Structure formats: C-alpha cells, structure tokens
Amino acid sequence: MALEHAILVSLLEKPGSGYELARRFDRSIGYFWTATHQQIYRVLKRMESDGLLAVREMPQQSRPDKKEYCVVGPGRAALSQWLHESIQPESIRHELAVKIRGAAFDDPSVLIREVERHRQVHSDRLAHYLAGELRDFTGPAAPTLLDAGQELQYVVLRGGIAYERMTIAWLDDVLATLRRLGTSHPQA
Amino acid sequence: MALEHAILVSLLEKPGSGYELARRFDRSIGYFWTATHQQIYRVLKRMESDGLLAVREMPQQSRPDKKEYCVVGPGRAALSQWLHESIQPESIRHELAVKIRGAAFDDPSVLIREVERHRQVHSDRLAHYLAGELRDFTGPAAPTLLDAGQELQYVVLRGGIAYERMTIAWLDDVLATLRRLGTSHPQA
DNA sequence: CTTGGCTATGCAACGAGTTGCATAGAAGGA
DNA sequence: TCCTTCTATGCAACTCGTTGCATAGCCAAG
Known part of the structure; x- marks a missing residue:
C-alpha cells in the first residue's frame, strides 16, 4: 500500500492529475519511489472511490481535459495513521x-x-x-x-x-x- | 525474472534445497535480493521443469527428506546469457x-x-x-x-x-x- | 506429556507491478 | 502532407511478490 501513501504525500505537496503525478514519479518523489502511469491511474481511481481524494474535471484549451486530484480529510487521516505505524526496514534488491x-x-x-x-x-x-x-x-x-x-x-x-x-x-x-x-x- | 538468476548464482555457489535457499536469502544473497520460501519453491519447480535445474530426493535421518537442486547445462547457459544482457539501474523504493x-x-x-x-x-x-x-x-x-x-x-x-x-x-x-x-x- | 520450535514442503488467494495496446486532439518539423 | 511528439486517460493480460494456512516428523524444555 506504499504507493497510496507516496501519492498522498505528493498530492499534499501539490494537487495534480494522474499525468502530472506520473511525471513527478520520474523526478523528485520518483527517486525514492517509482511507479508507472498505469499504476498511478488505477490507484487514484481506487483512492477516490475510497473517499481519500476529491477529483475535479479541469477543461483546458489546446490540450485534453485533465482530472485534478486533491487530498481530503480521510486521506489526510490515512497518511497520519500510516506515519504512526512502523514499517520494516527496506530490503534492497540490487x-x-x-x-x-x-x-x-x-x-x-x-x-x-x-x-x-x-x-x-x-x-x-x-x-x-x-x-x-x-x-x-x-x-x-x-x-x-x-x-x-x-x-x-x-x-x-x-x-x-x-x-x-x-x-x-x-x-x-x-x-x-x-x-x-x-x-x-x-x-x- | 531476477529471482531465477539469483537462485542460479546461489546454487552454482553451492547446491541445496528450497529450504536451504530460503535461509541463504535471509543472509548472504538475501542482503542484495530477498525472497520468501513460497516464491523460492514455486520458482524452483518451474526452473526444474524448464530444464535449468536437476533435482535429487535426499532421504535424511531424523528429519524430513529434502530435494537437492543443482544447476545443469541450460541453467548455466541462461545465467551466462543474462550476464551479457544489460539491466536497468535499480530504482530504489525507500x-x-x-x-x-x-x-x-x-x-x-x-x-x-x-x-x-x-x-x-x-x-x-x-x-x-x-x-x-x-x-x-x-x-x-x-x-x-x-x-x-x-x-x-x-x-x-x-x-x-x-x-x-x-x-x-x-x-x-x-x-x-x-x-x-x-x-x-x-x-x- | 504437552507445547513450542526446527526442518521441510506446499496450496490458495490476493495485491503489487509490468507490458502492450488503444484513443484522441494539438503542435511542430521534414 | 505525413510523421512524430506531447498531453491526457485508460483497459486487459500477465508476472511477481506477500500472507495465511496446512502438513508432518523430530527434538527439547517445562
């Protein structure tokens, strides 16, 4: 479930669309957690239907519409709960x-x-x-x-x-x- | 498919059973590649049916029988081929x-x-x-x-x-x- | 003598991650 | 004009990895 949390952190830092998240996962956040756009779209949809995120359709000129996601109350609470849990130290795959x-x-x-x-x-x-x-x-x-x-x-x-x-x-x-x-x- | 290759390396270093491999993956090899015993048993079975490994039933006293796996020709060839391929630099998940x-x-x-x-x-x-x-x-x-x-x-x-x-x-x-x-x- | 731990193998179900493909409008270069 | 690239989203199929459970004999401690 760590991708969920990485998405929560990234969206709290700045709301954005799946596409934008995918690009962030190629840069900043992505240096510590990677994900493809497929994974991101799938998880965003699930998180939205679980009530962790709110979504707005954003019409744009001269490019396709996008869906902007934003963390809402339960999403913030989920992140906070995760921060209080302990994770097991990473096992490298080298x-x-x-x-x-x-x-x-x-x-x-x-x-x-x-x-x-x-x-x-x-x-x-x-x-x-x-x-x-x-x-x-x-x-x-x-x-x-x-x-x-x-x-x-x-x-x-x-x-x-x-x-x-x-x-x-x-x-x-x-x-x-x-x-x-x-x-x-x-x-x- | 990297688990396959890690198993090939480990079995070339020393033949052994699935159980023994699982313990090695908690130590030496496991510091660079982790795997649970479930994964290992499943992959060993597949590798054996693919002809990469040979298996011998080893009856033991005062403990259950074990199956000792050993790399054979095609397994060695598969490893060699993998060494000649290039892999993409690891993306950390921290x-x-x-x-x-x-x-x-x-x-x-x-x-x-x-x-x-x-x-x-x-x-x-x-x-x-x-x-x-x-x-x-x-x-x-x-x-x-x-x-x-x-x-x-x-x-x-x-x-x-x-x-x-x-x-x-x-x-x-x-x-x-x-x-x-x-x-x-x-x-x- | 029962309980728990060690060796040894395995199934079933699920969740995570990858790969290939598909759509679709707009911009820009050959 | 056609081809590619960029933005933007998504399905389907597959493999990889994790978790829980099950079996079964032996040994040692309480």
Missing part, C-alpha cells in the same frame, strides 16, 4: 550485485561495460540532485530560513546525494576489481 | 524517505522512534557484514590470496558495508533534523 557474484561463473570482464553504464547513470543522478540542492537550498535564490517541510525535503535530498556518492565510489571499486581479474577463465 | 517527506503534514517527532529503530537494524547489519569480512577476507583464518569468486564476493560485501555506513550516517542526519524541528505544528 540486481547488479547478483550479477557481480554471478560473474564468477563466466568471464568477469563482460560486466565492465555494464558497470560503467551504471556508473554514468548514478553520476547523472548525482549532478541532478546537486543542481536541485543549489537551486532550492544552498544557492543565492534559496530561502535563508527553511520551514519544516523544506527541512524535511532537504534531508531526504541529502540522503539521495549520499547514496549516489557512495554508489559511485563502490562502482569504481567494482571496476578496479573486474579489471584486476582481467579475462580469467570461468571457474567452479 | 519507504522511509516517503514517510519523512510525509511528516511535514503531521508531527515530525512521531518519526523519531521509527528512525531510531531503522538505525538499529542497519547498525546490526553492518556489524554482521564486518564480522563476515573479518572471518572470510581480512582475518587470520582468511586465505592470503583470493580467487576470482572470492574477489567478487568481497567486492559485493564491501558494497554492503559502504551502504550500511552511508545509511547510518544519513539516519543520524535525519534524527538531528527531526529533533531540531521539535514538535512543531503540522503545516500546509
């Missing part, structure tokens, strides 16, 4: 780590390009985060005093930055290891 | 980060205990990893020269250690932020 261990049973050097590609993606994400940090929190245009919501957004962003930095450093370690092993023969 | 952003719409201090609990879990995991590192790689009983398989296991373990250290530091940052915000009123 496919690349499985691949690296699997490389012992093939030629490890086949992974070099793959790891380089991943490194590039993480490096791009880091740059994106750092740009956001400068824009919203540390740059000249940023507010000098943050409110609670901004403080919390910033601490989450700092987490993203720390994660990407750690990952890049680790991928460098992986690359060095793969190169050191060279094109050795498969074993076991 | 529920706690969603909660932290959601705390802006409630009392942020309700999260303090939750975050402390998560910190404890990560701290325990780190201790577990470090013990494994000492036992298998850096301690006096460890081999002085590692083969490729051990090198790869070690680099994955180093990733786990880096991840836990980063996470603990971030959770400390989160705790400091939550405490600084105190029991301020909900906003927005």
